[in-house]
Amino acid sequence: MEFNPSCKDKKKTMKQSMLLCCKLYISESRNKAALDSIERAARSDPETVIVNKFEDGDYNRVRYTLVSYVAHDSTGCPIYSPLYQTVLAMAEAAYEAINLELHSGAHPRLGVVDDIVFHPLARASLDEAAWLAKALAADIGNRYQVPVYLYGAAHPTEKALDTIRRELGYFRPNFMGNQWAGWGVPEVLPERPDEGPAQVSRARGISMIGARQWVATYNVPIMSTDVSVTRKIAQMVSARGGGLPTVQTLGLVHGEDSTEIACMLLEPNQIGADRVQSRVEMLAAQEGLDVEKGYFTDFSPEMIIERYMKLISDTA
Template sequence: MARPTTLLACCKLYISESRNDAALRAIEQAARGGGGGAVVVNRFTDDAYNRVGYTLVAPLTPSPAPPPLRHAVLGMVRAALEAIDFGAHAGTHPRLGAVDHICFHPLAHASLRHVADLAGAVAADIGDELQVPTFLYGAAHREGRTLASIRRQLGYFKPNSSGDQWRGAPETDALPVAPDAGPERPPRSKGVVVVGATSWVDNYNVPVHTGDVEAARRIARAVSERGGGLPSVQAMGLAHGGGVVEVACNLLDPARVGAEQVQGMVERLAAGEGLSVGKGYFTDFSQDKIVDLYFRSAANTEG
């Protein structure tokens, strides 16, 4: 398969479940049954957060048929909504629904406009076919609102159980803002879905050796751009079990501010709290590695 002119789209799909093996098997089977073209290049599971992230890649074809990534993602979302009861979910990572977040990124020679159109189509599929309220952000939203802003409007960052846990569905099914697709009220067993399109984002988490979630939140606030810290960095302080908390970061412009800068600042801030820090980790591969994995898988399939 020739690489130079291939347009690729990447989708990161975050599911609010990591402990139900039968549910995850059904979701992964749906990805494999997506009609070909889409490849799952990574699965990142975090049992403390009770969350799993899938990374899919597929070509953007000029044919009038729907892109293979649209079909594969919709199949996985459908399987997740059928297999997971959001009302019974609990974990130490915030979430808005059984399928919490779907983000599309351009790879290779694709443009942000390409994946924005794809994100909009997937959001419409979820809202119209699966009847789940769906919210757009980034290049997929007409005003370009950010992921953080729609999450904040929907109460994403506020734990609803014991200070550091998110448990079950919200007590009310009234949404503070109208969805871009789907019904006005979310099913309690499904919640809502946020779908967007952005340039590449790195997710980098730094463990801090303490059970003090408030300390992690202070550090996260100081690291984040919103708190006056590093530009293009968003951060949350989250419990992670076993006497460890994490400063979980989104690096919105990793070419400008990368993991080394985040690691160094977390270490300095933690030292000021009298705390030690472990080596941070990415939750996914680099863009180049993901492209390479896709082409290797595609070549093996063709062979």
């Protein structure tokens, strides 16, 4: 389709203001050929931009942060986003290149394409993020025969991601006490998925797909190899353990001489990284442990928009 000048201007405005962000978590970071294949698929549409990539070798996990616009019909309903085909192409490449049965790492996971979450940016809404999550879930579930569980705004009752994960045994290591290896859940799932079959392919596993407002991810290294102590501290930091509201945590092995508390800040403008860091340091000191300064695993929404605008203008 050829755009006349007014259409070009309208599309440019759309790219600047109606934006969705996708965070795509894939269970692999050590196989360069697999990641190259996934990233080639991501470049299939120049209107989708990878604004960040976070790899962790110990966790054997990678997260891609992608951004593109969402278009609407004359009534204001969302009808198209380049993110849809891009994420679908990346998922297909991941399923072709990665076998979950051969995968192991220090971070929990239940699938090759483990988690896909959409966040609204700029003037986009949570409803638009949920629309895209549900559309993608139906395609992944049916096309690739992968069980998909919806969460957050994409779920009819806004079911929480951590609730679904607990039901499926996500948080229980299944190898050497602190690692996850192969497929560790029954092949006939205890909870019916929202899309796709109830029978699991052990090579592909399952996928979580959701939509929610911005969540910050912040990790705090603990200078100890005793993961049981790190998990105890993590629990005391989390809302679930009576710690900080809207904070979720995991205590994990990270390298040969340290552990780490991986945190999800569900309302980072209310309970931020400084509060988390201070509480971890206080609790670790009571155990006689040193703590390093934590780090965010992704940019802020403002920085993501800024990077997207720069990258999209560079390719225009």
